[in-house]
Amino acid sequence: MKTRATPLNPQNRFQPIVTDRQYDDGWYQDPADDTCPDSLATEVVDEQVRTIISRNQSPDVPFDQSINPYRGCEHACIYCFARPTHAYWDMSPGLDFETRLIAKPNAAEQLRRELDKPGYRVSPIALGVNTDAYQPVEKHREITRNILKVLAEYRHPVSIITKGALILRDLDLLSELAGQGLCSVRVSLTTLDNTLKRQMEPRTAAPATRLKIIRELAAAGVPTGIILGPVIPFINDHEIESILEAAAEAGAERASWIMLRLPLExxxxxxxxxxxxxxERASHVMNRIRDLRGGKSYDSRFGRRMTGTGPYADLVRQRFAKRARQLGLNLHEAEPLRVDRFRRPAGEQIGLF
Known part of the structure; x- marks a missing residue:
């Protein structure tokens, strides 16, 4: 499929009946036949959510609260660890994940309700962790922007991870939040090679555009860093130093990395x-991945799933740390965001009387 990462749509693990979709029965093979398109349009359905803040206790991530405005992601990154979550909605982690999205139009309204609860305890919210908050559908839906408006109104700290150029649309809100110590951004920068980008992340911003995002955010006073995630053995690992150098030159302050993860489907x-x-190198790549995971494709244990173990993982860690320090990039530490500025606008108005 053009501009899609995978042509596969494997059965999700919760479906009791399995259909063999690989069998060629000879139908719809004529390339001139309009019923067999070479591309697939994105479908979006709405979900009226009853909660919007997700919470976790994972020691592997530097946040305990997150918001995802969308389920599924049109960016179509082949390596996305979130693909298996699409099975919860009775859809495939394959092509469905890229083309059948679920939007949360009442997200900002629900966020306001949750922030107004007397028992709410303030801690930074990570925005767009499971799927990108600035994927193409956001351009006309503006769910992410409405969430940011609420966070700015409540003076609530927020961190964002994205590889979408659309984030620059919201520079007004981001700079306002950053001016109060309430916002930071990490740009996912996985390669500087345009051809590899198109193969691996077909609908994301180009590498040069992501460097532009870093420059403009930094110029606006928004603390900005990069995540080199994932590092894929023998695919993009040779770019570690050059990616760090380009990010530092663009104005990034921090850098971290994640090893490729291959859960479930x-x-x-x-x-x-x-x-x-x-x-020609597929078996070589998978053998190295299994070396990182104790002979398996994936190890889900805390402390290991994000980096792997063994000599190769140690080598990546040393290479990354050495060049990052030389460039003055802060390693792994989360940006300190203020929690003492939080306010409930409605409550303050009532308190005047």
Missing amino acids: LDELFQDWLQRHFP
Whole structure:
């Protein structure tokens, strides 16, 4: 499929009946036949959510609260660890994840309700962690922007992870929040190679555009860093130093990295992608991934799932840390965001009488 990362739509793990979709019965093979398109449009359905803030206790991430304005992601990154979550909505982690999205139009309204609860305890909210808050559908839905408006009104701290250029649309809100010590941004920068970007992340911003995002955010006073995630053995690991150098030159202050993760259905999807784009090194890549995970494609244990273990993981860690320190980039530490500025506008008005 043009501009899609995978042509596969594997059965999700919760469906009791399995259909073999790989069998070629000879139908719809005529390339001139309009019923067999070479691209697929994105479908979006709405969900009226009853809660919007998700909470976690994972020691592997530097936040305990997050908001995802959308389920599924049109950016279509083949390596996305969130793909298996689409199975919860009775859809495939494959092509469905890229083309069948769920939007949360009442997210800002629900956020306001949750922030107004007397028992709410303030801690930074990570925005767009499971799927990108600035994927293309956000351009006309503006759910992420409405969430930011509420956070700015309540003076609530927020951190954002994105690879979408649309974030620059909200520079007014981000600079306002950053001016009060309430906002930071991490740009996901996985390669400087445009060809690899198109193969690996077909609908994301180009590498040069992501560097532009860093420059403009930094110029506006928004604390900005990068995440090199994921590092993929023998695919983009040779770019570690050059990515750090480009990020530092653009104005990034912090940098961190994540090793490739292949939970559940993602294992099949990624291996198919490898065979299509890098058949000559596919087995080499997977052997190294298994070396990182104790002989398996994935190890979900805390403390290991984000980095892997063994000599290769240690080498990546040392290379990354050495060059980042040379460039003056802060390693892994989360940006300190203020929690003491939080206010409830409605409550303050009532308190005047």
